[in-house]
Amino acid sequence: METTRFQFANNTPLSLSPNFILPEENRPILSEVFSSASIPTIDLNNHDIDDLVSKISRACEKFGFFQIINHGVPKELCQRVLAVVTEFFQLPPEERAQFLTTDHSKRVKVFNYYQKVEGQGRVLMWGETFTHPWHPTEDFTHFLPKSPPQYRAIFTEYAREIGALMDKLLSLMSQGLGLEKDCLKRKIGERPAIYTQANYYPPCPDPELTMGLQAHNDISALVVLLQMEGVSGLQVVIDGKWVAVEPVPDAFVVNIADQIEVLSNGRYKSALHRAVSNKRLARLSLPMFYAPNNDTARRSEEEGKGSFSVTALGVRS
Numbered sequence: 001m002e003t004t005r006f007q008f009a010n011n012t013p014l015s016l017s018p019n020f021i022l023p024e025e026n027r028p029i030l031s032e033v034f035s036s037a038s039i040p041t042i043d044l045n046n047h048d049i050d051d052l053v054s055k056i057s058r059a060c061e062k063f064g065f066f067q068i069i070n071h072g073v074p075k076e077l078c079q080r081v082l083a084v085v086t087e088f089f090q091l092p093p094e095e096r097a098q099f100l101t102t103d104h105s106k107r108v109k110v111f112n113y114y115q116k117v118e119g120q121g122r123v124l125m126w127g128e129t130f131t132h133p134w135h136p137t138e139d140f141t142h143f144l145p146k147s148p149p150q151y152r153a154i155f156t157e158y159a160r161e162i163g164a165l166m167d168k169l170l171s172l173m174s175q176g177l178g179l180e181k182d183c184l185k186r187k188i189g190e191r192p193a194i195y196t197q198a199n200y201y202p203p204c205p206d207p208e209l210t211m212g213l214q215a216h217n218d219i220s221a222l223v224v225l226l227q228m229e230g231v232s233g234l235q236v237v238i239d240g241k242w243v244a245v246e247p248v249p250d251a252f253v254v255n256i257a258d259q260i261e262v263l264s265n266g267r268y269k270s271a272l273h274r275a276v277s278n279k280r281l282a283r284l285s286l287p288m289f290y291a292p293n294n295d296t297a298r299r300s301e302e303e304g305k306g307s308f309s310v311t312a313l314g315v316r317s
């Protein structure tokens with residue numbers, strides 16, 4: 001991937017300046033990061049449904065993160081979506097800049113994450129993010145960029161596949177909680193809030209001084225993330241230690257986000273994770289988020305079930 005000329009859309013010079021350098025206590029200590037051996041890779045092409053449900057359920061309970069292979073989404077489509085999103089980040093910065101905004105209500109935007117550091121103000125993360133809605137059944141295409149020209153067609157096809165995959169995962173997770181197959185999906189509700197967030201991390205001369213994306217929990221319900229092969233960066237906390245989620249060929253990373261943690265009464269874990277930058281190579285990650293819309297979340301609250309809590313599901317922690 002051509003990276004040397006990468007420029008942020010917001011024109012911040014990409015150099016190890018104080019804009020990007022984190023205070024020592026916030027920096028990643030890469031020598032202390034473990035390999036991903038402990039995060040399960042689950043084969044979805046398993047006709048023994050009880051076995052599959054139990055593998056998924058155990059992964060959700062113990063780690064909140066796992067990878068899936070033989071998931072049914074064509075490899076060639078995954079490659080095309082990564083390629084076209086990469087092409088988006090390779091557009092001249094002024095073209096991407098038309099999507100720059102600090103207005104968080106905007107549904108399509110390019111922005112840069114930052115960390116607020118006492119005494120230092122904002123420290124920028126070493127990456128640029130492009131977010132927009134996706135939905136397999138509703139028309140979202142008018143939200144998508146016209147350039148690169150294939151973006152809309154490829155993303156529409158990809159969204160359809162990921163929508164079907166999300167349904168399957170939600171059904172397996174519901175069964176793992178001892179619930180009806182469609183329970184989680186019903187509870188998350190009609191017209192879910194569905195958005196993607198493409199994260200582009202240029203190579204960084206010293207990844208120990210910066211962060212691609214600071215440690216966070218995802219606030220949605222469920223996430224299916226596609227990452228480039230051969231470039232690592234995603235890390236998750238397991239038993240108090242940072243563990244690398246190395247790319248597995250033709251796999252998606254799946255993670256439980258906050259809403260399913262609450263819905264499952266804490267049985268399924270929303271794990272803390274982050275992305276570090278890479279010294280030699282640019283990295284692209286493409287998480288697809290699935291969440292209840294604001295009305296569903298508000299209604300649940302008004303019905304007196306705590307925050308978006310569904311102890312009403314009868315799940316015991």
Ligand SMILES: O=C(O)CCC(=O)C(=O)O
Binds near residue numbers: 284
């Ligand atoms: O870059 C990654 O792999 C992590 C992305 C992520 O956690 C997010 O966008 O919420």
Ligand SMILES: [Fe+2]
Binds near residue numbers: 216217218273
């Ligand atoms: Fe995340």
